[in-house]
Amino acid sequence: MARLLRINTRTKKVTEDTLAGDYAGLGGRGLTSRIVRKEVPPTCHPLSAANKLIVAPGLLTGTTAANTGRLSVGGKSPLTGTIKESNAGGTFSQKLARLDIMGLVLEDKPDPDAAFQVIFISKNGVQLTEVPEISGLGTYDASTKLFEKFGSKVGIMVIGPAGENSRLASSIQFTDPKGNPSRAAGRGGLGALMGSKKIKAIVIDSQDAKAPEVADKEAFKAAAKRWAEILVSHPVTGQGLPSYGTSILINIINEAGTLPTKNFRDGRFDKAADISGEKMVELINQRKGVAKEGCHAGCVIQCSQKYCDENGQYLTSGFEYETVWAFGSNLLISNMDHIAHLDRLCDDLGLDTIETGTTVAMAMEAGVIPWGDGLAAIDLLKRIYDPKDYLGAIIGNGTAFTAEAFGVDRVPVVKKQSLPAYDPRAAKGVGVTYATTPMGADHTAGYAICQNILKVGGDIDPLGKQGNVEVSKNLQIATAAVDATGFCLFVAFAVLDTDDALDTIAKLISSRFGISFTADDIGKTGIEILKDEYSFNRDAGFTKAHDQLPDFFIQEELPPHKVKWDFTVDELQKAKVEI
Amino acid sequence: MKIQVTCFATLARYSPQGGVLEVNPGATPQDVLDLLAIPGNEVKIVFVNGQNSGRDVLLQENDRVGIFPAIGGG
Numbered sequence: 303m304a305r306l307l308r309i310n311t312r313t314k315k316v317t318e319d320t321l322a323g324d325y326a327g328l329g330g331r332g333l334t335s336r337i338v339r340k341e342v343p344p345t346c347h348p349l350s351a352a353n354k355l356i357v358a359p360g361l362l363t364g365t366t367a368a369n370t371g372r373l374s375v376g377g378k379s380p381l382t383g384t385i386k387e388s389n390a391g392g393t394f395s396q397k398l399a400r401l402d403i404m405g406l407v408l409e410d411k412p413d414p415d416a417a418f419q420v421i422f423i424s425k426n427g428v429q430l431t432e433v434p435e436i437s438g439l440g441t442y443d444a445s446t447k448l449f450e451k452f453g454s455k456v457g458i459m460v461i462g463p464a465g466e467n468s469r470l471a472s473s474i475q476f477t478d479p480k481g482n483p484s485r486a487a488g489r490g491g492l493g494a495l496m497g498s499k500k501i502k503a504i505v506i507d508s509q510d511a512k513a514p515e516v517a518d519k520e521a522f523k524a525a526a527k528r529w530a531e532i533l534v535s536h537p538v539t540g541q542g543l544p545s546y547g548t549s550i551l552i553n554i555i556n557e558a559g560t561l562p563t564k565n566f567r568d569g570r571f572d573k574a575a576d577i578s579g580e581k582m583v584e585l586i587n588q589r590k591g592v593a594k595e596g597c598h599a600g601c602v603i604q605c606s607q608k609y610c611d612e613n614g615q616y617l618t619s620g621f622e623y624e625t626v627w628a629f630g631s632n633l634l635i636s637n638m639d640h641i642a643h644l645d646r647l648c649d650d651l652g653l654d655t656i657e658t659g660t661t662v663a664m665a666m667e668a669g670v671i672p673w674g675d676g677l678a679a680i681d682l683l684k685r686i687y688d689p690k691d692y693l694g695a696i697i698g699n700g701t702a703f704t705a706e707a708f709g710v711d712r713v714p715v716v717k718k719q720s721l722p723a724y725d726p727r728a729a730k731g732v733g734v735t736y737a738t739t740p741m742g743a744d745h746t747a748g749y750a751i752c753q754n755i756l757k758v759g760g761d762i763d764p765l766g767k768q769g770n771v772e773v774s775k776n777l778q779i780a781t782a783a784v785d786a787t788g789f790c791l792f793v794a795f796a797v798l799d800t801d802d803a804l805d806t807i808a809k810l811i812s813s814r815f816g817i818s819f820t821a822d823d824i825g826k827t828g829i830e831i832l833k834d835e836y837s838f839n840r841d842a843g844f845t846k847a848h849d850q851l852p853d854f855f856i857q858e859e860l861p862p863h864k865v866k867w868d869f870t871v872d873e874l875q876k877a878k879v880e881i
Numbered sequence: 882m883k884i885q886v887t888c889f890a891t892l893a894r895y896s897p898q899g900g901v902l903e904v905n906p907g908a909t910p911q912d913v914l915d916l917l918a919i920p921g922n923e924v925k926i927v928f929v930n931g932q933n934s935g936r937d938v939l940l941q942e943n944d945r946v947g948i949f950p951a952i953g954g955g
């Protein structure tokens with residue numbers, strides 16, 4: 303029976319339920335958002351004892367179906383004050399699923415001077431221990447020591463100094479199959495929530511655990527085979543992503559005139575070629591890195607990589623388009639090694655790369671460091687290791703906070719979460735998503751770049767208004783459902799273009815659980831999730847006035863297409879599922 | 882007339898020298914693909930001046946043409 307473990311971080315008491323009642327049949331984002339909706343007071347302070355941190359593998363995680371090892375992490379976001387689901391790769395999720403743990407809930411909070419704890423979960427149960435030698439450490443050193451202590455086969459969920467000090471831009475990091483803590487539940491400051499509960503790491507050992515059985519083995523096997531074919535035969539998931547990683551987008555987004563440059567002043571960067579996926583692969587090959595890796599076992603797309611420095615030493619992995627943009631064209635930095643160092647620092651400090659890149663832009667706006675100066679940006683981030691460094695404290699708290707600290711009024715955030723790597727004026731479908739998703743500005747919540755630019759799943763003009771509200775709404779529903787399954791969102795490229803893909807997913811879910819689940823139920827699942835999320839936000843005090851982009855997008859034309867943001871408040875509301 | 886042409890990702894090897902191509906007035910993106918011997922089925926997206934374009938539109942002097950295979954990420 304699917305297990306729901308609750309750990310009281312103050313009393314250290316562990317209780318176990320099965321998933322029943324309101325939680326029956328839920329997984330991933332479906333479960334995290336339902337628990338937040340039912341159990342977290344919407345108006346609570348996100349760092350208070352009333353908030354909860356929830357970790358949930360997807361419905362299909364732990365099975366042999368390809369690309370099902372993703373994890374949802376939820377809570378009330380310290381950054382935005384909204385409900386939050388942040389989705390991560392790494393090996394942790396499959397290990398939870400192998401122990402039949404569908405949800406892990408951290409509750410309450412210890413006294414402020416209590417020592418940080420490490421939670422160890424195995425088939426023998428749950429233990430909380432102090433591991434004082436890892437307190438204050440970056441996630442790389444901390445996970446090295448945890449592997450030494452608990453064995454090399456464990457999966458680790460860990461925060462860095464940023465999360466320990468409850469910085470609002472902090473992430474939770476997860477170890478990948480090679481043991482590097484380079485996969486992040488980045489968005490929304492959930493590392494600060496984990497830090498407030500005084501949990502430095504959760505270590506999971508699923509050795510010798512008997513994975514839950516699939517209900518209808520034959521049907522599942524057939525559906526899983528077709529599923530892998532769908533992914534491998536699509537040109538994006540079968541070739542484009544494996545060959546170049548996600549940074550393959552730099553050039554096309556730049557050509558499309560929607561690559562935000564110098565804090566969203568231009569849609570093109572004259573040095574885009576220097577930070578492109580093509581360039582990254584060239585450097586990786588020269589330095590004997592690895593151009594193609596999965597973030598968990600069973601990923602057939604493999605968009606991750608091993609990026610080495612000038613001396614051939616491992617520097618970072620999971621080095622994604624969004625990160626290259628955030629520290630690259632956004633800051634006018636064109637040195638790929640500087641950008642890779644900044645990525646590494648974020649993973650080690652436990653910081654969201656998107657939020658931190660836009661935060662450094664605020665420091666550049668204010669003249670704290672010069673535009674384009676990668677080395678100065680590296681020095682700036684290093685200050686976040688020191689909990690007493692006031693400048694580090696400001697930068698670690700994200701874009702909106704840093705802008706306020708320095709009196710900057712060009713602040714690319716929605717609900718205090720920073721915009722990612724597409725200018726909304728020249729990619730209007732994703733702009734609608736930024737404005738209206740319950741998460742604060744987030745591209746993954748409804749990735750209309752597919753239809754606006756990449757011509758996957760349709761063709762909608764990115765510069766005009768027509769069709770962009772509808773496409774964002776439909777994608778937000780579909781994405782919520784995908785996030786409940788444990789699928790990596792990149793499967794969407796193939797799903798959108800393949801006729802029997804939704805049926806195949808429905809067959810996987812039906813045969814996994816021995817229930818009748820149809821393609822129609824996928825959409826219903828997404829709608830239910832969004833209802834939980836929007837109603838939580840409403841009760842937390844969010845109104846349609848919060849579903850807007852910053853004024854400068856309305857006032858300033860974006861070169862080269864000379865376009866502005868021009869949706870009204872009420873037009874945007876049509877992108878939201880009605881509560 | 883001269884136009885600017887760049888081919889990306891798996892098609893990069895087809896880019897013309899210096900990124901500039903001489904074409905006849907009245908040329909279309911399809912003519913560009915033919916001139917550069919790019920197999921049409923490997924091309925997913927053609928941009929003219931940063932906007933998605935059909936392969937049969939008329940190109941103008943100095944137009945900026947971008948040619949891409951199927952691409953995704955995010």
Ligand code: SF4
Nearest residue numbers: 596597601603605790
């Ligand atoms: S495609 Fe990339 S993000 Fe998705 S599961 Fe594979 S490595 Fe992870």
